[in-house]
Amino acid sequence: MSVVVLAGHGLTKSYGPTPALAGVDVEVAERESLAIMGPSGSGKSTLLHTLAGIIRPDGGQVLLRGERIDRFGENRLSALRRKRFGFVFQFGQLLPELPAEENVALPLMLEGMPRRNAVREARRWFEPLGLGGLELRRPGQLSGGQAQRVAIARALAVRPDVVFADEPTGALDQATGTEVVRLLTSVTREQGACLVMVTHDAEVAAHCDRILSVRDGRINQYSQYTVA
Numbered sequence: 001m002s003v004v005v006l007a008g009h010g011l012t013k014s015y016g017p018t019p020a021l022a023g024v025d026v027e028v029a030e031r032e033s034l035a036i037m038g039p040s041g042s043g044k045s046t047l048l049h050t051l052a053g054i055i056r057p058d059g060g061q062v063l064l065r066g067e068r069i070d071r072f073g074e075n076r077l078s079a080l081r082r083k084r085f086g087f088v089f090q091f092g093q094l095l096p097e098l099p100a101e102e103n104v105a106l107p108l109m110l111e112g113m114p115r116r117n118a119v120r121e122a123r124r125w126f127e128p129l130g131l132g133g134l135e136l137r138r139p140g141q142l143s144g145g146q147a148q149r150v151a152i153a154r155a156l157a158v159r160p161d162v163v164f165a166d167e168p169t170g171a172l173d174q175a176t177g178t179e180v181v182r183l184l185t186s187v188t189r190e191q192g193a194c195l196v197m198v199t200h201d202a203e204v205a206a207h208c209d210r211i212l213s214v215r216d217g218r219i220n221q222y223s224q225y226t227v228a
């Protein structure tokens, strides 16, 4: 039996009269990767942000390893996001003035790890992500694909339970995007974390274990994929 790490039950969310989530049930198991797809405005980002404790649902529950996080206060929620979740966005997430290794070390330092230890820990990620030798480059000296791999390292450095990725390949060409998503899914799984990823790209989604299609704030269908 697989262990459910993250679950949303009966999630609803409206912005004024606009329903963005109209009763969504979703579960993500340990080491599982889930892609969320659907047309523009269907509620993908709202679902991801609700599961990540960024948006509070109007109704329903969000559970992390069985604990209801939608009831947490703001301070507890933001601590949980820093410690137990990692985030990869489309772009603009690395601090341009810091070398790559310090970008990766930053979340560890925010949790109180001394700088030297945090940088040493950060450096471990560069080789497995194909970034060996780029530790001291600043984000402006990296290609888009390299910068996204640094962002993946940063998301994983805290050894989170869940990595959330919102269009992580949206700014990359197809070949680079494929390479990035392959690394993102495999390294996340190796770390024992699960992955929740919003993407418009069916080829990118096909690298995930399951694809959830959302339409008008509801789950349209689930598909099972096996990527060779």
Ligand SMILES: Nc1ncnc2c1ncn2[C@@H]1O[C@H](COP(=O)(O)OP(=O)(O)OP(=O)(O)O)[C@@H](O)[C@H]1O
Residues within 6 Å of the ligand: 015, 018, 019, 020, 038, 039, 040, 041, 042, 043, 044, 045, 046, 047
């Ligand atoms: N802050 C907001 N205020 C008002 N309405 C919003 C807000 N955020 C989202 N919405 C509305 O909620 C619905 C779902 O939006 P959401 O961003 O979740 O969709 P999406 O599937 O991620 O879209 P896209 O693919 O275009 O990013 C849409 O109708 C959108 O216009």
